[in-house]
Amino acid sequence: MDKSYLFSGSEPRRRATVCGGSPPPIRINNNHHTHFDLLALLKPNSIHDGTRGVIRRARTMRHQPDGYVRSFVDNQLITQVDDDVTDDQLPFNTKCPSDFAKIDIVAPNELAQLGVIIPKISDPEWSAPIREATSAREMRYRTPLADSSLSAASLDSPSVRKAIDDSIWGWAQASGAILASPSTSSITSLHSPVATPSSRTHISSPFIFDGSGPPASDIPCTLLQGKTFEGWLRRRKTNDELLAAGSIQTNKWPKCWMALRAPFLYVYPNQFSKKADLVISVLRCAVTDATDLKTSKKFVFRIHRGPISHYFSCYTQNDMKTWMHKIIVAIEQHSLQPRPPIKSLSHVESGDADVDSGGGTPKSNTRYLIYDVNPGEGFNLRRDVYMRVANAVRTLREKGEDFVLVLPPWGGLYHWGDRAVRLPWSTFFDTRSMARFVPVIEFDEFLQVHGNDILPLVIYLQHYKEGWGEHYEMKWDKRECLEDAQRVYRRDTETKKWRGWFFSYSNILANRFKCISFQGDSNTFVEMIMKDYPNEQVLYIDRLETVMHADFGDREYWRARRSMRYAPHLTYLGDIFRKEKLQGNDVRDGTQLPDKWETKKEDEAKGGPYICLHWRRKDFVRAHGDELPSIKGTAKLIKTLTKQYSVSRVFLSTDAPIEEIYRLQDLVKGQIEIITYENEDLGDGEIAIIHQYICSKARFFTGSHVSTFSFRIAEDREILNFPASTTFNRMCPDGNKDCEQPTHWKIKY
Template sequence: MRTKEALAKILCLFCICLLFIVKSENEINTAYDTGNKDKTTFAEAKAVRYLLYDVNPGEGFNLRRDVYMRVANLVKFLNEDEPWVLVLPPWGRLYHWQRDVEQIKIPWKTFFDLDSLRQHIPVIEFEDYLKVRGEPVIDEVYYLQGFKGGWTHWEEKLNITECLDSRSGGFRQDDDGRWRHWFFGYEEVYAKKFACLSYMGHAGFIKPFLMHNTTGRSVYIPQAEEMLHDRYGHKGYWEARRSMVFAKHLRDIGDEFRAKHLTSTDQEDNTVLEDWTKMRRKHGEAKGGPYIAIHLRRRDYLWARKDELPSLKGAAKHVKKLLKKYDLLKVYVATDAPKEEYEEFKSYFKKAEIYRYEPTEEVFNKYKDGGIAIIDQWIAAHARYFTGSHVSTFSFRIQEEREILGFDPEMTFNRMCGDKDQDCEQPTKWTIIYD
C-alpha cells in the first residue's frame, strides 16, 4: 500500500514539474516576442545576447528618449535573426537635473511602463542584467566616435580605429587588465574588452558587426547618438515611440492636477489612453482640456537662442491672443524658469488663470527631476492648444504625445516667436504613421 502511495506521489510530482517547464518556456517565448508572426520554422537554439548603450553625458533627458528609439529598433532588427535583449541604461547626472540632490541609478520603471516597452522589444533593467550575469561584467565595449579628419561626403561606414579622445571616453584599464568606467554609478562593474569604433551610419548598419564581429554575451555601445534613425518619422519610429508609455504613477499625478485645476478629464477631453498596439486615433479626435499649454524654455536658451525666444512680456502677449482666439481662460506653463520669472509672467495677466505644476517634497524624492518633467509633459499634452519653444526636444516629445492621443496638428505643431520676428517659421508637422 505504501508502495502505491509513493508511486502516486512521484507521478504527481512529475506532472507538476512538466507543467512548470511548459509554463516557463511559454513565458520565455512571450518575453522575447517582438511582434513578428509565427513562421513555424525551427533551428538550432541560440543563446540570448544583451545590448547595452549610453548617450553622451551632455545630452538631456528628451534627446536620450530619442536615442532609445534608435537602439530599440536596432534590437528589433537583430531579433529577426537571433535573440537580443536591450539593457536599459539607468538615469542620472543630467545637465538639466540641477536640484541639490544625488540622482543616479534611477531605473526606467520610475519613468516608463516597462510592459509597454516589452510589447515592442525585449528589455531589461541594468540591475536585473547584473543579476542574470551573476557578476558585474560587460564582455565587450565599442566606443562610438567620428572619423579622424571629419568627412567630406556622407556614407555608411565603420572601422575599429585609434581613440580620437585622448581620455578614451573615460575608460581606463586597471592592473588586472579589466576596463573600468563610471558605468551608471556602479563602480564594481568592469568590461573585459574595449575598442573605439569610428562610425557613420544608421542604427541598423551596425547589425552585421554585432552579429559577426562580436562574440561576447553582452556588448556595450557608449555614445549611441552617433547612430541615426533608420527611417525617421516612419512606421518603425512611431512603433518605438508609441511603446514609450509614461509610468502610470506619473500619469495619475498629472491627471489629478488636470482635474483639480484645469477642468480636464480624459472622458471629457476624449483622450483616454488605450493599449498602444491597438490604439489608432484620427487627427482631431482628441478635444483636449479647456486650457492653453505652453512650453516656455528659459535658462540656457536665453543665451543660446535668445533671438528665437520671446521675452516674458512677449510670451504673455502671444498667449493672450490664443486665449481670445479659442475663448479660453486657463493657461498651463511648462517651464524651467526660476520662480521670480514665472511670477513676472503671471503678472501680465489680469483675468486668465495661470498654472504650473510644483511637486511636493515627497513626489520629488520619489520621482526626481525626470519624473517632474514627465508630469509637465503629460499635462501639456492634454491641452486644447499647445505651443512650444524653438527646436526644443521637450516640445518635440509633447507634440508626439499629442499625435498619439489624436489631436489636430494645427493645435499641436506651434512655437512662440521671438519679439523681433512675429512671423517666424513654425515646426514641421511630423504626423503619426501606423502602416
Template sequence: MRILGLILILIIQIQIRAEFVSKVNPDEFSIAQDAKYLIYDVNFGEGFNLRRDVYMRIANTVRLLRESGQNYILVLPPWGRLFHWDRQRIGLPWSTFFDVESLNHFVPVVEFRDFLKATSNSPIQQILYLQHYEEGWGDEYIMKFDERKCIQTPSTSQYRKNSKSEEWDGWFFGFKDVHAESFKCVSIQGDSGTLKNLVLKNFSEASSILIDRAETILHEHYGDVNYWRVRRSMRYSEQLRNAANEFRREYLDPNSDINLENDWRNQKKEKSSRTTKGGEYLGVHWRRRDFVTARGKDLPTIEETAKILTKLADELKVSKVYLATDAIDEEVEKLEKLLVEKRKLEIFRFQNYEDFNDGQIAIIDQWICAHAKFFIGSYESTFSFRIQEDREILGFPIETTFNRLCPNSEKQCEQPAKWKIVYN
C-alpha cells in the same frame, strides 16, 4: 548557501528568458536559443528628452538584430547624473519614468540591475565606444564603420584597464563591481541599421555588448512606422500618468480625459481621426535658462511671450494656462503678472518636489501639456518635440499641436516641422 545562490540565479535567468520570448511575436521576429544583451550609454551632456530619442534608435537596432535571427535583449541604462537636473540622482531604473511592460511589446528589455543578476555580474564582454571619423565626412556622407584608434576625450578616459585583472573599469552608471573584458573604439557614420551591421559583422560572438556614445547613431528612417511603433511603446509609468491626470482634473478641466487602448498595439489608425479636443486650457512649454544665451534670437522676451499667450487665450476662449518651464522664479512671476494684467489669466504649474524627482516632473509637465486644447512650444526643443509626439498619438488636430513661440509677437515665424504619426 553557494548552491542555493546558483539555483536562484538560474531561476532568474529562466524567468527572464521565458518572459522575453513570450513577449515577442514569432511572426515578426526570428528567435534564437541563447539570449544576448545589448547595453548602451549616452554622452553626459545630453538631456533627458534627447536620451529618450536615442533609446528609439537603439531599440530599432535591437529589432533589426532580432529580425536577423539573433536573440538580443535591450538592457535599459539607468537614469541619472543629467546636466539639466537640479537635484541629481543616479541609478534610477526606467520604471521610475516609463511603463516597462509596454516597452517590452516592441523589443524585449530588461533593467540594468536585472541584467547583472541574470549574468551573475559577469564582466561585459565588449565595450564599443562610438566616435566620428577624425577626418570628417569627406565629400559625401557614407554609411560605414571602422575600428580606429581612440580620439582622446574625457569620455574615453573614464575607461581604464586594470593591470592586475586585465579587465576594464569605467563609469557603468555608478554601479560598483562592474567590469568589461574588452574595449574598442569604432569610428562610425550611419544609423540603426549600420550599428546592426557592425555588431553582426565584427562582434556577433559576444554575449554582452555595451555601446557607448550611442547618440552618434541616427534613425534609420525618421518618422516611419517603426519610429512610431517604438515611440508609441514608450508610455509613461502609471504613477506619473495618474499624478498628471489628477492635477488636470482638479485644477484645469475635470473633463479633459482622453481614452487610449491599454495596449498601444491595439491603437489603430481609424481610432485616431484627429478629433481630440483636449481640456479647456492652453499648454505652454517656455524654454529659458541656457536657451536664452544660446538661442536668444529665436525666443520671445517675457513681454512678447505674454502678448502671444494673451492673444491665444482670447482666440481659444480659455482662461487657464498650464506652464512647463525651466525659467527662474522671478521670470515666471513677471510673466504671471503680465498675464493677469492683460487678461486675468491663471497660470498653473506642477511643483510637487517632495514626491517626484526632476525627470518625473518633466514627464508630468509633458503629459498635462499633451492634453491641452492647444499647445505651443519653444524653438527646436526636444522637450516640445516629445509633447508634439504625444499629441499625435492622442489624435489631436495638427494645427493645435505644431506651434512655437515667436521671437517677435507681432510677426509670424517658422513653425515646427509636422512629423505626422504613421501606423503602417
C-alpha cells in the same frame, strides 16, 4: 485662532525624518506645527531642557472620518464640537473664548494628593510608525502628497529626545527606516487612541494571491516585515459580514489599522493585533475614488476587481490620495518583478504575451545589448536614442538574433538639479508596454541574470578623426581611441580590467575595450554587430547617439514611440492635477488612449479647457535667445491665445526663475490664471514627464524653438490624434509673428 501653551523647554521637539537617497534638509513651514498634548505636561521636569516659555500658534484642526472635531481650552476644560462640514479649514461655528486658561505643570506630589494617576507613555503608544523601505528599487516610489505642505513628514513626540543628525543619516546604515507619518491616519495620541481589539470574524479575502499561495493572515502586526505604508482608516464591512450580523444594529464602518506589504493589504483591528481580519491582494485590481455608495463618510476610495469591491474611508483628502497612490505604485511595482533567467526568446515575457520575434528564428542563446550615450545629452534626446536602438534590436531579431535590450539606468543629467543616479526606466515609463515592441529588462535585472560584475566587452563609438570627407557614407572601422574615449575609460593597473562610468556602479569592470569610428544609421549598426561580433553574448555600446535613425518618422519609428507610455504612477498624479487645477477630463476632452498602444485612437482629441506653453529660459536663452519671445512678448501671446481658444487657464511648463514667472503673471493679470506643477517628493525627471503629460492634453500647445522637450509633447499629441494646428507650434520672437513653425511629423500606422 491662536492658543497659548506653556511648556518647559525653549524649543519644540520634533522626530527626525528618515529618508532614502540624499537626506532632505529639515523643513518646517507654516503648516508644520508642533503638537503638545496635555499629557506632555505631566512629564517630569527633568525631561525638558532650558527655561519655560509660551508658544502661541495656530492649531490645525483634527479631522475624523465621521466629521471634524474642534477642541479648545476654556477655564481648564476641553470642549469638543462635532461638525459635519466638507471643507478642510473653516472658521469655528462655536464662539470660542478669547482668554484661554493658563496651564501649569503640577508637581507629582500634588497629583498624588489629587489621586491622579500619571500615565506611562511609550513611543509605540504615542506615535504609530510607518515602515518605509529604502532599497534602491523601492525608494523611487516616495509618496508624492498633493499638498506640498505635508511633503516633509514630521511628528512630535514628547517621549523622544534623540540627536537629529543621527536619525536623519540612519538610512545609510539600515535596510529600513521608521518614518513618522504626516497624516492623522497614522498617528496615535489622545486624539487618535490605540484601538482595542473587538470580536470580529476572520474573513476570507476575495483577492487571494494566485502565485505561490495566499499570504499568512496570522502574522502579528508588530512582526509584519517589509511594510511600506500603514495607518488608521475605516473600512466598510463586506456584505457577508453585514448579513452575518442579522438584524442586530452594527457599525458598518469599523476602525481598522491597515498595512501595505508588497502587493498585499493587511487589515488589522489595531496596530498591536496578532491576526489580520482581512488580507487583500491588490494585483490586477483597480483603485478609484469614484464610488456608488450612499454614505456620509468622506474621503472614500474603492479597491475592486470585477464585481467584488472593498471600500475604505480616510481621515483627510490627502490621506486618501496617499493611500491610493501607494496602492497603485505597489500594483505597478510588483507587476514588474525581476524575470527568471532568460534562456530563449520563448521565455521572455513582455506584458501579457510573449514577444513576437518579428518572424525570425533565434539561432543562438539569448544575447544582451547594453548601451549608453554622451553624458551631456538631455532626457528627451536620450528617449530618441532609445527608439534608434530599439529598432536596431527589432531588426536583429528579425534576422534571427535573439537579442534582449538592457535599459541603461537614468542619472547624472545636466538639467537635473537633484543629480539622481541609477534610476530604472520604470520610474518614468511603463516598461511592460515597451516590452511589447522589443524585449527589455532593467540593468539591475540584467546583473542578476548575468551573475557577475564583469562585462566581457565595451565598444566605444566615435566619429572619424578626419571627418566626413567629400561625401557622407555609411561605414565603420576599428580605430585608435581618440581623446574623448581615453578620458572616460582607463585600464586598472592591478586588475588589468577597464574602468568607466557604468551608470555610477563602481564595482563593474570590463575585460576588453575597443574603439570603433562609426558613421551610419541603425541598419549600419546592425550590420556591424552581425559581421564583427557574431558570438558576443553581452555587448556594451557607449556613445550610441552616434547611430542615426534608419527611417525617421516611419511606421516602426512610431511603433517604438507609441510603446513608450508613461509610468502609471505619474499619469495618475497628472490626472489628479488636471482634474483639480485645470478641469481636465479625458472622456469629455477626448484624450483617453486605448488600453494598448497597438490599437489606433480613431476619434479626434479636443483637449482640456486650458492651453499649454513650454517656455524655455535659463541656458536656452543664451543659446537661442533670438528665437524666443521676451517676457513681455510671451504675456502678449498668452492673451491672444486664451482669447482665441476661450480659456482662462494657462499651464506653464518652464525652467524659468520664479521671479520671471511672477513678472509674467503680473503682465497677464486679470482673468488669466497661470498654473505650474511642482512636487518636492518627485525627482526632476518625473516632474518633466508630468509636465509633458499635462501639456499633451491641453486644448492648444506651443513650444520653444528646436527643443526636444517640445518635440516629445508634439509626438504625444499626435498619438492622441489632435489637429496639427493645435500641436505643431512654437513661440516666435518679438517682432516676428510669422516665424518658421515646426515640421508636421504625422503619425504612421
